[in-house]
Amino acid sequence: MSDPTDPVNPGTPAGPPTQIVFEDPYVQATKTETAGGLELRFPLFDAASLPDIIQGVCARSREVFARLSPPEIQDAMSRLDGFFTDPTRPDIRAVIDLIHRIDGFSRYDIERFGLGIFPPLVRYDRALIGRFAKQAFGTRRPVETAFGCLQRFGANSPFVRRREPGLLSHFTSGNVAGYSAILTRIGLPVESGGPAQIIKLPSTSAVFPMIYLSKMNEFAPLVRETMACGYWKGGDRAVEDIVLANSDAVNILGSEATVQDVKKRAKRLRPRTVVLPHGHKVGVAYISRSFAASPELRDRVLEGLVRDISAFDGAACYSTKNIYVQGDHVAFAESLIESLDRFAETFSPVNPAIKAVGRNLRRVFLGSANVLASPNGSALVRVSSRPEFWVPDEAYRYVQVMPGESAEAVAAVLRTARPFLQTVVAAVPDGEILPVLQLFGKAGASNIHHPGSAPLFNVYEEPHDGDFDFIKIRYPYRVRFAATNFKRNADWMR
């Protein structure tokens, strides 16, 4: 960013910022949008200059990755991530305020669940990066990781060959801070080499990726030069066909229709390209009897679950939507709506831009005996008497609670919704954590988390939608993975 009124950089002149300029070393064209009362200028990809951009960034990344060793790159990236770990710093407060102002998400969510992904990455023992995934490839049994367990599902193929991609492109979507930026790690060298990366901004109001890259320019300037980032309108064939024709790997995030469309074109334009598809997902929670029945344990579960539901107003792929309760699911639902309401009042208010969604949903369900709504519409809890996989009609703090006879019965329901599975929040006794990993992992889930941690997955030892993308672009395997982020309940109930 290069504006004197830049709110991210401390020591800039006082006064309200009027224009923020995000820059890219390769993308010269720009697009200006007004959001949150600010004028935001973003790099804009255009078809005419794209071939030169691709050529430039690929050439530069070959030079950079020949010059820097993976540990040097890791050092620089750790410093970069470290910058985002202290929310008390004025410059980080400014980042949080800026995202809040533009995207409307609560500061609490941005701090805890957006920037919250960085501290565990910074603290992570670098010697362990990639080790557990490698082990999991070699066995069908669960592998103990630093924070939980990881398990492979499916059989390895002897026909998969290693390759080193020259260009990785990201078709991103969504404004969820944090993950929207660290996708860039997929392309960084593992043992040697590394592809250049083209990153499509999801929208011109998604500022976090550009903030992250501008900080990368300070902490890891050479790594920054291996990436070109900017906006183009999704579906713009003139731009996308050039990107896809040159990409050895394509990371696609978006609706199923978008994923399928880009994938089809990617395969047509470059048949051997590796596609990393990440469609939209629906989160799940399973609360076992011991946690539902004990008032103390239930309170701890609720305390965590309200965070899993409310983070980014329920609009993220990990957001919990279907809650299966072993025991009195109605009583659980009643406690949950109270907790959600309190949480919105106290910590994480609903994004003002989508408050009307909650108000309208509340209107719709005012006459329904099976939907509990908080008085101001900040959250809604549907109560169903039979277990099913409910597909939400709105991305909001809006969930369905239903009976879950056993983990096996819940897994049977989940299997029917395999394409939509990702994160399952599990409150189960210690002895059931591994069986649940196997059951839900087999059903199609990839991240089994303890209550309160749905938004916080560790990219160093957990798969994203069943895959380790940084491995898959180099070794396009066919298996899937699932991981837990806890080994025993004491890990989160301290």
Next chain:
Amino acid sequence: MNASNSAKTLSPPDATSALSAPLFQDLVRSSIEYQWGRFAYYKQLCASQGLALADLLAIIADGAYHRLPSVASSAFKLSKGLVEDLSDLSGPGVFQVSSSTSGDPSYVYTSPEELENITHRYSETFGAFGVSLGIAFAPSLRILRALSRKAALKGKKAVLRMLLGLEGSYAHYEQTYVTVDVDVFRTALNRAVGRPSAIRKMPASAVASIIRSAEERGLPISFGGLTLLFRPYLDEFREGEFHLHDKGHVTFGGGGYSGAKGSIRAEKIDKPAFIARIGSVFGIDASLWSTNIKDIYSFTETSAQIEGFWSRDLNDFLFRVTPEYRLYIVDPETEAPLRAGRGLIKVIAPYGSGRPTAANTSVLQFDMAEIVSVQSDGCVESFTHVSRFEGAEAPGTVGCAFKAAEIAGV
């Protein structure tokens, strides 16, 4: 694509065309009483506002219909899971189904009499006085009937609301042409290899020939239907191609100005430019737009159909409310009726029988409109500038959570 209608069955509706205020009040009273008795949902909705049946009857006696609790139109959407709460499936009827622009259709259970009323009303709203020849820019009856069959739910038959519009249109015109139909030969070939049906669109030259023939014979002609199916033809014709003057009538229904209608996706329509283009292509003078070019505002969740003629002053359609329903434009947050400005549309439309098969006597629609004139009791006389209420749904670009509407694209 042409159907002659020799047997006109224009039976008068039970209680629509010229409904007196006392009769309207009686119908609202019986509809609300019946709704209260049949739908626990409505009872709880009223209870949440501290209203008992006696309060509702007092509201109706006062003619303060805007105070009647209304069911949000999106409650009828399939994804909300309230179909059985909002419909009384115990009697005869079929589900009316919306065109599902959002990928999430509305289902409203409707009795045969009410269905007939709605269809009859369409014959009036889609009809043009003294005109016997119509071109419907719409899918054919057989396509809509096939789609209706597929939409059956809970063991009950369904009918697309669009089908009622087309049937109403057929009932009015002696001769009706539709522009989209099944290509029978190609469909038969496709079926043999397990492929879906093939659709045939009427060529622009065929449309032009129908219009030119009417023009030569001095016959008035009406065309209309879906804006998004009409526009490609409009783009193909040149300015001054026809000279219909006062013999040309245009009626649109079902919206679509945003560029989306059902599964059709196209560019957004700039209404003033669109109307001007119609005028110049078909030779309909600007002075005739306020009598010969109209739009029908309606939605599946209500039986009300509101006609609006083009207003050059407003640069949009001016919709005029008729006596068979009451319409209010209300504050989006408080639902208090407004006397000026923009707000959500609330419609009170009682059943002709006074025995509703769905809890839709009073409906709040998530569309915004601007008041043009209003009565002293807050009842709107005319309104304009209708648009979708932006806050009704979460924007699709916020995150990566899956929404039911995506199923349409899967």
